[in-house]
Amino acid sequence: MNILIPTVLVGALGLAFGLMLSWFAKKFAVPVNPLVQEVERVLPGANCGACGFPGCSGLAEKIASGEAPVNACPVGGPKAWAELSRLLGQESSSWEVKRAVVLCQGGKGVAQVTAEYSGVASCKAANLLPGSFKGCRFGCLGLGDCVRVCPFSAIHIDPESGLPVVNWEKCTGCGKCVAECPRKILVLVPRKEQVTVACVSFDSAREVRKACAKGCIKCQVCVRTCPEGAITFENGRIVISREKCTLCGLCIEKCPTHCIIRVGKTAALLEVRG
Amino acid sequence: MMREFWYHFRNGLLGENPVLKLMIGLCSVLAVSVRVENCLGMGAAVIFVLTCSSLVISLIRNFVPNEVRIPIFIVVISTFTTIVDLVMKAYLPPLSKAMGIFIPLIVVNCIIMARAEAFASRKPPLLAVADALGMGVGYTLVITAIGVVRELFGYGEILSHPVFPKAYQGMMAMILPPGAFLLIGIYIALLNWSLKKVKS
Amino acid sequence: MRKILRVALALTVVCVVAALSLSVVYVVTKEKIAEEARKELKEALGVVFPEAETFVPLDPGTFGTLPESKEIQVLEAYEAQSGGERRGVVLKVASTGYGGPIVLLVGVDTEEGKITGLKVLEHQETPGLGSNVAEEGFLSQFLGKSLESPFRVGEDIQAVSGATISSRAVARACAKVAEIVRGEKR
Amino acid sequence: MSTEILTLFKIIVSAAFVDNIILARYIGLCPYIGMSSSVANSIGMGMAVTFVMVLASIVTWILWNYIFVPLGLEYLRIMVFILVIATLVQLVEILLKKNVPNLYRAMGIYLPLITTNCAILAVTFLGVDYGYTLLQVVVYSISVALGFTVALVLLAGIRERLRMARVPQFWQGYPIVFVATCLLAIAFLGFKGLVK
Numbered sequence: 001m002n003i004l005i006p007t008v009l010v011g012a013l014g015l016a017f018g019l020m021l022s023w024f025a026k027k028f029a030v031p032v033n034p035l036v037q038e039v040e041r042v043l044p045g046a047n048c049g050a051c052g053f054p055g056c057s058g059l060a061e062k063i064a065s066g067e068a069p070v071n072a073c074p075v076g077g078p079k080a081w082a083e084l085s086r087l088l089g090q091e092s093s094s095w096e097v098k099r100a101v102v103l104c105q106g107g108k109g110v111a112q113v114t115a116e117y118s119g120v121a122s123c124k125a126a127n128l129l130p131g132s133f134k135g136c137r138f139g140c141l142g143l144g145d146c147v148r149v150c151p152f153s154a155i156h157i158d159p160e161s162g163l164p165v166v167n168w169e170k171c172t173g174c175g176k177c178v179a180e181c182p183r184k185i186l187v188l189v190p191r192k193e194q195v196t197v198a199c200v201s202f203d204s205a206r207e208v209r210k211a212c213a214k215g216c217i218k219c220q221v222c223v224r225t226c227p228e229g230a231i232t233f234e235n236g237r238i239v240i241s242r243e244k245c246t247l248c249g250l251c252i253e254k255c256p257t258h259c260i261i262r263v264g265k266t267a268a269l270l271e272v273r274g
Numbered sequence: 275m276m277r278e279f280w281y282h283f284r285n286g287l288l289g290e291n292p293v294l295k296l297m298i299g300l301c302s303v304l305a306v307s308v309r310v311e312n313c314l315g316m317g318a319a320v321i322f323v324l325t326c327s328s329l330v331i332s333l334i335r336n337f338v339p340n341e342v343r344i345p346i347f348i349v350v351i352s353t354f355t356t357i358v359d360l361v362m363k364a365y366l367p368p369l370s371k372a373m374g375i376f377i378p379l380i381v382v383n384c385i386i387m388a389r390a391e392a393f394a395s396r397k398p399p400l401l402a403v404a405d406a407l408g409m410g411v412g413y414t415l416v417i418t419a420i421g422v423v424r425e426l427f428g429y430g431e432i433l434s435h436p437v438f439p440k441a442y443q444g445m446m447a448m449i450l451p452p453g454a455f456l457l458i459g460i461y462i463a464l465l466n467w468s469l470k471k472v473k474s
Numbered sequence: 475m476r477k478i479l480r481v482a483l484a485l486t487v488v489c490v491v492a493a494l495s496l497s498v499v500y501v502v503t504k505e506k507i508a509e510e511a512r513k514e515l516k517e518a519l520g521v522v523f524p525e526a527e528t529f530v531p532l533d534p535g536t537f538g539t540l541p542e543s544k545e546i547q548v549l550e551a552y553e554a555q556s557g558g559e560r561r562g563v564v565l566k567v568a569s570t571g572y573g574g575p576i577v578l579l580v581g582v583d584t585e586e587g588k589i590t591g592l593k594v595l596e597h598q599e600t601p602g603l604g605s606n607v608a609e610e611g612f613l614s615q616f617l618g619k620s621l622e623s624p625f626r627v628g629e630d631i632q633a634v635s636g637a638t639i640s641s642r643a644v645a646r647a648c649a650k651v652a653e654i655v656r657g658e659k660r
Numbered sequence: 661m662s663t664e665i666l667t668l669f670k671i672i673v674s675a676a677f678v679d680n681i682i683l684a685r686y687i688g689l690c691p692y693i694g695m696s697s698s699v700a701n702s703i704g705m706g707m708a709v710t711f712v713m714v715l716a717s718i719v720t721w722i723l724w725n726y727i728f729v730p731l732g733l734e735y736l737r738i739m740v741f742i743l744v745i746a747t748l749v750q751l752v753e754i755l756l757k758k759n760v761p762n763l764y765r766a767m768g769i770y771l772p773l774i775t776t777n778c779a780i781l782a783v784t785f786l787g788v789d790y791g792y793t794l795l796q797v798v799v800y801s802i803s804v805a806l807g808f809t810v811a812l813v814l815l816a817g818i819r820e821r822l823r824m825a826r827v828p829q830f831w832q833g834y835p836i837v838f839v840a841t842c843l844l845a846i847a848f849l850g851f852k853g854l855v856k
Binding site for chain 4: 002005006009010013014017020021024025028029030
């Protein structure tokens with residue numbers, strides 16, 4: 001008997017409260033667009049802001065209303081984009097996945113250091129000094145602004161070389177490091193095997209050779225040796241076109257300062273030291 | 275699967291330590307951490323109840339409508355705790371004598387509801403259990419760490435064996451909760467410092 | 475409308491299942507808990523009033539209702555007898571402490587008019603602080619005190635550090651018991 | 661009648677200051693540390709807690725004295741009390757989501773945590789244990805909620821000032837908040853002897 005009474009009593013309480021709550025929920029229902037909720041569930045939820053919108057919920061509203069493209073979220077990657085296009089009923093086309101890479105090899109023992117820097121430990125601050133503490137005006141300062149800004153801790157400073165190294169597994173191509181680097185050494189490249197020039201300097205051969213052992217001296221040996229004609233010298237810098245390049249690696253051997261590097265599928269710069 | 279299990283377990287210990295990082299479960303920490311054996315008792319009770327509640331909540335998570343999810347979770351937790359209390363009182367009186375006073379404290383402990391709401395209601399049972407275990411152990415470690423210091427300076431004893439010479443009068447501040455506030459602050463600072471060292 | 479019912483039903487089902495399991499467990503364990511409590515009471519009576527062999531339950535009402543606040547209640551009363559005649563009285567008293575009621579047994583030797591023993595049966599005081607009130611250290615102060623003593627914290631009773639409310643609750647309980655026994659004897 | 665008012669006054673003073681639910685009894689600390697980042701948030705939290713606490717203590721007092729004690733169902737106490745509180749918290753969540761969305765987003769995880777907020781459950785328990793009448797329970801819960809909000813706003817004020825202070829690197833954030841709370845708690849110890 002005294003099992004029945006409490007059960008009925010508490011059951012009645014539960015029913016009364018349940019009715020009250022659901023009635024209130026209905027009366028005070030906040031008109032929420034279910035599509036926005038579904039879109040938000042697909043988005044990674046890191047609120048990193050790489051898409052330029054205030055967090056994932058902001059982006060979800062824009063995508064649901066069609067103001068933002070389905071691939072606006074670089075972090076989500078193709079899997080999320082396909083899912084989103086299915087949700088919105090658009091046709092799913094393939095988009096390019098991007099990753100960040102460091103175009104500089106001027107680390108310890110390679111680049112000339114002109115001063116011992118003990119100011120604020122940030123590349124932006126160090127870059128304000130004319131010429132900063134390195135021979136090369138374009139070289140990486142290695143003070144880790146990119147490391148700090150990366151929401152996915154995909155970049156870390158390699159203790160030996162003092163240069164940032166991007167881990168492509170963790171990198172989502174959100175581009176925050178590219179924006180942060182004061183010397184524009186980090187760039188977004190499609191995530192596939194490729195060959196690229198690891199130097200962004202515009203200086204002449206004489207200055208480059210003085211400032212860095214692995215800088216590009218614009219000798220254009222690579223332009224002549226490339227069997228496919230994939231390498232060209234355009235407005236002051238060597239450019240390797242990814243379409244024509246067949247990854248034969250001839251230019252890598254011929255380059256007198258070993259400035260051309262092979263960028264792999266997993267980690268960008270790590271390959272180079274091998 | 276196992277890798278994820280370990281990830282969530284380890285996460286509860288340091289990455290998202292309930293007391294030091296998530297700031298939950300503080301009420302019981304201050305109240306209980308005066309003696310080390312209380313901390314261990316409370317820790318064991320929290321681990322047990324937290325793991326079972328998270329499991330049950332994670333199992334029923336798909337049937338719980340959003341409008342009444344808080345009452346349902348809390349009814350599950352409190353029922354579970356009261357049943358444990360009754361069973362212990364009946365069949366394990368010595369254990370109940372030692373742990374009995376923690377039972378009302380557990381139901382009110384924010385960790386269980388926080389993990390139920392934030393984690394168990396969204397993840398499959400195995401992960402919920404992993405997280406619960408991690409959180410429970412993380413919680414126990416922290417309060418024991420606080421308990422050791424508070425008991426040592428408050429009573430001059432550890433596990434009620436006198437450590438300091440008889441003349442030691444016992445620091446009142448350590449016995450009263452303000453001392454615990456201070457200790458938690460110091461531990462968080464230490465944690466920040468050690469994490470900083472590891473990262474750089 | 476249907477959604478409201480479905481949601482309300484979910485909560486009701488959970489409540490019913492919870493209440494059902496709770497009451498079943500309660501009924502099953504009720505006997506066992508009562509038995510444990512009896513066992514503990516018998517043992518406690520022995521501790522509180524060592525000389526007596528038998529304890530005859532008395533009607534607590536005979537001890538007169540306690541005056542003002544409901545803070546102190548006499549729950550049970552026993553007459554401590556050894557060799558057939560009455561040596562003293564043991565009262566089971568509940569006094570509101572820090573975290574809730576503290577239930578304790580107070581043994582009084584009516585001939586010599588002094589406290590023979592004290593034992594805390596149940597309490598919800600904070601573990602480590604208020605719970606020290608149940609330990610020997612604090613309770614031994616009361617042993618052998620005469621019924622005339624004031625039983626006030628700070629005067630003749632030293633409180634447990636950091637748990638003044640709990641210590642005061644126990645002291646007040648003793649004072650009330652002493653007051654009752656003195657009244658009843660006259 | 662005067663003793664009636666005197667006891668009410670004693671309840672108010674002791675619950676709000678002397679026996680302040682947070683700084684003297686150290687209950688309800690999770691939202692206290694979590695929500696006191698800004699004065700606006702803590703006032704919002706204080707209001708929510710007051711709403712839930714007052715209603716909860718009234719409902720539980722009625723349920724307890726008129727239904728559960730007569731039927732001898734004391735063992736259900738914890739579950740039923742928390743069920744009432746949880747329902748009220750869910751109600752607050754619905755109302756806040758509709759009318760004050762930014763406070764709702766600011767509270768985040770700390771809204772469901774009001775349910776297990778030790779302070780509210782403690783108030784309902786003590787309201788029953790002290791054997792208060794309904795009027796006393798209402799006054800008690802209001803003054804405890806007042807004490808809770810006062811302590812919350814007090815710490816929020818301090819924390820906002822702390823943001824401008826020069827705090828050593830590892831002490832920034834929660835560590836310094838705990839040290840501030842410790843000092844605040846010691847200050848409140850001063851109230852200890854006020855009401856006998």
